[in-house]
Structure formats: C-alpha cells, structure tokens
Amino acid sequence: MTVHSVSIKDLSLQYGNTQVLENLNLDIEQGEFIVLLGPSGCGKSTLLNCIAGLLDISDGQIFIGNRNVTWEEPKDRGIGMVFQSYALYPQMTVEKNLSFGLKVAGFKKDEIERRVKKASDMLQIQELLQRKPVELSGGQRQRVAIGRALVREADVFLFDEPLSNLDAKLRSDLRVEIKRLHQRLKNTMIYVTHDQIEALTLANRIAIMKDGVIQQLADPHTIYNRPVNLYVAGFIGSPSMNFLEGQLCQGDEDVFITNNGTVIPVASYDFMQPLNGNTNAVLGIRPEHIVTGSAAEEMPFKVEVDIDIVEPMGSETLVWTKLAGRSLTVSCDGDQQLEPGQRILLGFNPGRGSLFDAESTQRL
Amino acid sequence: MTLSVRTPVPGNMESVLSGPRGPRKHQLSIARIGIYAFLVMSALFFLMPFWVMIVTSLKTLPEIREGNLFNWPRDLTIEPWINAWFNACTGRDCNGLRPGFWNSVKITAIATVLSITIAAINGYALSFWRYRYANVIFGILVFGAFVPYQVVIYPLIIVMRELGLFSTLASIVIIHTIFGMPILTLLFRNFFASLPMEMFKAARIDGAGFWQIFFRIMVPMAVPITVVAVILQLTGIWNDFLFGTVFAGRQNMPMTVQLNNIVQTTTGVREYNVHMAATILTAAVPLAVYFISGKWFVRGIAAGAVKG
C-alpha cells in the first residue's frame, strides 16, 4: 500500500438527521495541492472540519501521514488551518497570534522566536508584528492567519475559503503568493473555495463536490476538458458550457441530431465506451471552442447564425446567438467588429466537446 | 491666538465657495428647545424628593416640625448623618448603619464575583462547546429567569436548613448567585455567541483546551460585557431586601434590612432627619455605581452588538 499524505475512508457525517457527507473517499498524495470546489452548502467546510478534527464524524476513518487520526484532537493531527474570517485573536498582537499555539505546546522561547521570524519573513509581515488585528487590512490579516498556520510547521495545511473576504485585486495577489508558498514548502494543501479560477490556477487536482459527494477528482485540465458528468461540465467554466439536447445515432458515421433536426457529425469524438444503439444525449461545447469566420470553414460542423447580443469583455467578446433553437454563447476575439443582427459563420469540432447520456447525465 | 481674516484674492473670485461648507453648524431648533425643556422638567420632578431628603437630613428636629419642606436648613447640622452611621437604633442595638454597610459589602462582593465567574463559564461553554443537551440546559436556565421568587423561597429555606446553612453568609451568597444565574448566563452566552466560531476553532487547532481558550482568549474579549454584569449584580444585590431578610440572619443583615429596621423602630420620637440620612447613605452605593459606570454601561451594551 502506498503512503498517502491524507486518506479519507468511507467518511460519513450527519447533523442530526441531515446527511451532509456520505461514504466519502479521498486519497491525497504527499505535497499535493487539492482544491475542493463546489457550490455553497455542499459540505466543503464540513469535510475540512472533519479532517481537522473540529467535528466528530459519524462514520469512517481519517489517516494523516499514514496514522489513523480519527479519534485524535486537532492539535495532534499535524495540521495548520486558515479560515475565511481570518479568526485572529483580537486582543493579541500579531506576534502573540503567531506564537500562541507554540506557547500552548510548550516550545522553548528561542524556538518560538525562530519560527515566528521565519514565517513573518516569508509572508513579509515583519513590520506588523506589534500591531493588533484591528489595525490591519484584510489582506494583512489573512497573511497573519496564514502565518499562524505556518509556524506550526505542519505536514498538511487546510484552507477554508481564505480569499473570499478580499477584493478582486488582493485575491489574485494572495493567490499567487499561496502558490509560491506551496512550491517552496511542498506541503500537502487542501484548499476549499467556490471560486473556479482559484481552483483551476492553484490545484494539482480538483475535487468537484455536490451535495456531499465528490463528483470528479482530477487535474484541472481533465476537469475542464473531460468533465465526467453534466453537473461538472456546467459548473466549471465561465462563461459556462453550451448544451444542445438531441439524439446520438449510430450509423456508418456517428451523428448527433439535435431536437430540431440539426445534424452534427461526431466522428472525431473520443467515446468512453463504444456506442450501442441510439441514445438520448446532451452535447456540451465550450464557448471558446467555437470558432468564427474563416477558421470555421475547416471544422467538422459549421453553420451560419444571426448574432443576438454582443458583450465586449476586453480581451474577448461574448456573442449570443441561437443554434438548433437553443441559445448559444461564443467567445470571439475582442478585436473583431461584431454587431447584433449580423450573420456569421461559426463552427466547432465536436471532438473538443463533451457528450452526456441524457438519463444518467454521465459522460459517454 | 491670532485672528486671520481671509479676504478673497481679486481675480481669483471663482475659488471662493458659496453655500454650506465645512462642519455643519448646530442650530437650536424649536423642537430641540422643547425636548430640552421637557428633560429639565422631568429631571427636576424626580430630583424634588431627593432635594427634600437632603435638606431634611441637614435640619434639626424642631425645624423639621415647622413644616417648610423645601427650605434650606436654618441651622445646618450633620448630627443626623453621624447618628445614622454610628448609633441609630434597630430594636435594642444602637450601632447605626455601619454593620449593615459592611455586611452588604461582604455579601455583594462575594456574590458578584462568584455569580459572574460561574455565568461567564456557563455562557462560554454553552456557546462554544456544543455538548449534548446544551440547548435544553440553556432553556431551563432562561426559564428560571421567569420564576417568581415567592414560589421558590420556602423550598429554598428548607434546603438551606437541611444543608445547615440557613442564616449564614454562605446561604445569602448562594441565593444571590442562583438568582443571578439566568440573566447573567443569558448575557454571557449571547456575547460569546456573537464571536466568530472560527476563532474558537483556530484556538483548538493551536492546541488550547477548555480553560486555556476561556482565560487567554475569551476573558480578555469579554471585559465590556463583564462590566455590564458587574453593574447589574452590584446594584441588584445591594438593593435586595427580600432575600436579605429571609436568608441572611441577624449576623449578616444587609444595609437595606437594617435601614428598614431603623425607620420602623417605633420607640421614642421619629427622627426624620436621621431616617433621611440613613436612606441616602444606603442609596449612595448604587448611585455611585451608576454615576461612575454610566459610560461603561452603555459601551458594554453596545459592544454586544459589535463583532470582535
């Protein structure tokens, strides 16, 4: 058996009668950056709290560094944790905030000083050490909170939406900083967010969660390009994926026929299992995988459409049109001159899209 | 101080701003004058009895008999105050209010510290350590705030007698601690519940236990609410009459009970001036508490609404 940094086996958790997590399994490798991504209320924080030992689980086991910590106290699990609301101790200076846990654990004074210095150097908060949390900005507070996790020199870091309370600019700055920190420390990190940009930029692997169940656990590229089900396909990506409903017909050449009769050849699509017979299916295609103008000429599927709405977004322009009776968004180059009502040629390669079974919503 | 008059520079007229500018001027509107007038009148109305008490306590008995209730004393005397403190009679003993004052100090100090300490721990445990039945316990405690005292006094007397504590300092302290518990626990629980749960979780990860989190993180943050609790308990326990009469016993009779005995003593002439002085002396402590702590009190209540 290989040694996992964190291993969760058959974890279940109930709050009274509501089942929040059910038979959840997750293995995380040493040094991996795992992002738990999902909508609000899907149980991300609950899972993180279970790993930290802040919640008593209903069933299952948790291993950290190959040690069964299911019944251990949070402090004995070898973890550091950062919270969304910073959760600094308001009556203590930054320095005291950083050293509190070490003092409680009975470390020697010079060891505490060394660790506090190291963490504050790493996070560039040396000048803030004598301030109280109220005298800090949101970004500085979150740095201190990260520092408090760092001084523990734990093997596993847990982050619960650490950047959600920050403004957009600060969020992207700190995001890079967390990535840098991970590259430097090479610790295992488990990071909860509902921001998909954070997930895609930071993660080695992303776990997409819904209603307490991990839908897909894979690297960002796979999650983005080969979602395992309709839910993941619709959740990841902004602007989100276009969906066309129809039927998949087997023949000399496999085709997808939309509900109003548009025929889309899917010969280039890489099926998970060989098709058998006709199935009701959903074809998903990302707005940025649809091309316009001359590039569309070479595509296996091309069609002329009228533009409904044009949304310039700076680097790109989002075009809303209709295809097969469904609204379709296309992401175009920001330099293109596009007008509502204009007729354009667009095309895409269904091989870059995703096909899902209409009943099971699973990838075909 | 120099007075500088700014004259507009010719040719630069557009830089002179017109219309309202800078801090707003506070003007006395009719409505404001009305409000102030009302406040002054109410204050006078409530101060009138106090005025009568003060002037009466400084008058000699013959002068009091003349009537003129509101007049400033002709022959100012502080004799009644000295009598009230040192040798006013309650039944057979003539030791004044002094013993009662010290009894009250003892009872109030011990019961205040004890009840607040227990209530703070209760509130902290109820809001952060969500053990089983925590809500049930809290519900019972809060219900306790609505039980009329009269209903439980007799059973409590029996309990105290069985414990061999009846008519002791311990019994009155315990009684005040018990009866302060519902409201104080509610106060502390609500304060702690307003603090972020994540802070508590962070402390747990830092390895702090039940008492370490309480003393090193929660207590420093709870200072404002503790001040409110101290004020509530100080004045409440000091002003108590019922429990003092029933449970304290002769040895530990609080000041309020003794004041009542002085005023009710029927032998000899009624020394109104001494009674007035004794009453003011008894009321002085809660009055002082309110005057000194008014600002803190408001701040403490406001702090409950602000998250740490």
Ligand SMILES: Nc1ncnc2c1ncn2[C@@H]1O[C@H](COP(=O)(O)OP(=O)(O)OP(=O)(O)O)[C@@H](O)[C@H]1O
């Ligand atoms: N103390 C609790 N008692 C009962 N139910 C709870 C409790 N805490 C959370 N829940 C429920 O558990 C589910 C998961 O909550 P959780 O906080 O893990 O969501 P989340 O994925 O972290 O959401 P968010 O992104 O909003 O933080 C929610 O449906 C919530 O209603």
Ligand SMILES: [Mg+2]
């Ligand atoms: Mg959460």
